[in-house]
Amino acid sequence: MTVCCAPGADVGSARRWPSDEEVRLASRALSEQLMQTDLSVPSAHCAACIRAIETALLALPGVEAARLNLTTRRVSVQWLKDGPVPPFFATLTRAGYDAALYTHDQSEDDPEFGRLLRATAVAGFAAMNIMLLSVSVWSGADAGTRHAFHLISALLALPTIAYSGRVFFASAWSALKHRRTNMDVPISVGIVLTLALSLHDTLRNEPHAYFDAVVSLTFFLLVGRTLDHMMRRKARTAIVGLARIMPRGAVTISADGTREYKDVRTIAKGETLFVAPGERIPLDGTITEGRGELDAQLVTGEVEPVNAGPGDHVSAGMLNLNGSLTIRAEREAGESFLSEMIRMMEAAEAGRSGYRRIADRAASLYSPVIHTLALIAFAGWMAATGDWHRALTIAVSVLIITCPCALGLAVPMVQVMAARRLFERGIALKEGSALERLAETDTVVFDKTGTLTLGDLRVAASTVPENHLEAAAALAFNSRHPAARAIASLRPDSRMAVEDFAEYPGLGIEGRINGALYRLGRPSWACRGVVSDNEKSMSALSCDGELAGTFTFADTPRPDAKEAVQALWEREFELEVLSGDGERAVAAVARDLGFERWRSAMLPADKVARLDELRGQGRKVLMVGDGLNDAPALSAAHVSMAPGNAAEIGRNAADLVFFNASLAAVPAALAIARRAGALVKQNLGLAVIYNVTVLPLALAGHVTPLIAAIAMSLSSILVVANALRLRGDTPKPVAAGRRAGKLAEAAS
């Protein structure tokens, strides 16, 4: 079978794949021998994809099982713990699929969801059967049959309410215990009173019993509640993830030269630390000995490694790429950069939890009104007729018929549909309220590196002749330096053998190919006598001391970035770039993409401060960013988005994650959210109109079980049907864009 739909393997760009360490951290242990890793594979969508992905992964040594879930577009791979981490990403890329690590959080094996689903199923079963009996009663069954049917209905309704109604009773009880009221209080009161009244009437063989109403009400409400639960926030793990990056210990060197491994928290200011290549800097400090390159991407977001030597200041969280460094600790663990980030994110998340979802706001207005009305109805009829049974029946029918069936469905139904739309476009939504916040957005703030650009270096220009290019690629294959990887990706099939390979931190790499000594790196190092004013963004290749040519690098802009920015301009969003990079790099990208405002050299705290400033001006900001350095800003913004290849912390801190490389996801998500917001408002309007219409009937005492059933189903169906409109006619780009997107993927 040919692979019908796999987009072309993206070998060309040296995309940053998670390191083995990251994969291990994101995996969970299934047993003594097995680890399970979940990878999201957004472009998988058919049987051929299932086969291609599972076969490719199963062929890897050490992989025991692989299973693709096409609904969530995630593949779970089980592999042997003792062996090396199988090369999942390289394998999937070769098979033609982009993959990203998916962190499994505990909240996903959600017992509450199963409980809701079972309660809904039981209520649905009972509602159908009782309705069946009720239809016979309504169509004029004789007194004996009616009595029998009412008794059977009671037998079905009692255990059903006892089982399914617990959801509401428990929540209402806990609200009352804390002297608050919530939506579940009128629901519970209504359900219990109706049930009691109907039992009373059934035993006295009266003509009306409301078992059908009470059970189908429970069913509809549970459907709404289940949908709502699907859209609830999954527990945030961003801070946990951040804490996991922090090195737990470090090797200290005492004055007499003895080395000791210590817990970072016990390391005091002024102690000397040793950091081996490949380790993260554990504490903020100053280098006293050694020289090497540091990957500061987590801290500053800058792609190009920083060359650091004695006297340079380093921050905790930077990755030591290739030098052996001795560092004097200048701050304790609690004061380090990472700890500061954790504190900032905690503050930001606490600040944002104040947002109240539209459904909650509606409910808090709603429930006191219903309570008051029902009480007034009871008191009024009691005063007018003195018949407590009549008065109670009417009060209960007010409670039941105004019960927020439609209201309960109005918001979650739209949000579930919108989440599905978003998912089809490769955007994962973490919770429903993010959709509401997204719909309110009027300002979009972008990070540069990794967001507007892909965060990979690519070769922008090369003066190296073809015969040397192959050698340069072969040499570059041996280094993990981003510039080397960009050069290597020019000739991915180069098979030239490299001898005597050596890497000189901060300078470059060298090796012998076919007897000739090649050097690749800083122009002044690769070829003596060559002076370049532009040492940083340029590498030179020399062959036996002769200059063969130079490479200049640029960051790859994200696909469709320009179009996305243009689309946002047209819809009158305020746009801004906040970047940790230097002014020149930021200005170039921002101007190129059509931004008018940008700020460079922003530290994480500056970004948060800028967002606070915008909030102070009454703006609702969507933050789009990826790195650890953006995480506090992502948490602090009104709503946030991160690309799927962002750092794990960035993905966790964001409300939405888009998995396709294209930045078109941002305007698309905004469009869907606005449309969903409009539908939610319509639905709430429908629910209010419905209540205003039926309330006089209920107050006048004209609501029979038949009328209650019709009114309730009609309003619910209306609201659901309105929500389904989100399916077809989302703005045109969806239909056209999906195809175009696929073509673009195939072409890339």
Next chain:
Amino acid sequence: MSYLTWLIPIALLMGATALLAFLWSLRDGQYEDLDGAAQRILLDDGEDRPAAAGGPRYSRPEPE
């Protein structure tokens, strides 16, 4: 009246059976991947048992 004493229990029993079947399929993880289930019938050698959240229920096909 007498036929009702038969028909109604039968109707309820059928309904209850359906309910139990649903609860069983729910617990068995059959709703975990509806899209995948629809596609997997197209694979000749596909393992089509649902993937349960717990232990390794699916694995490398044995060589024949």
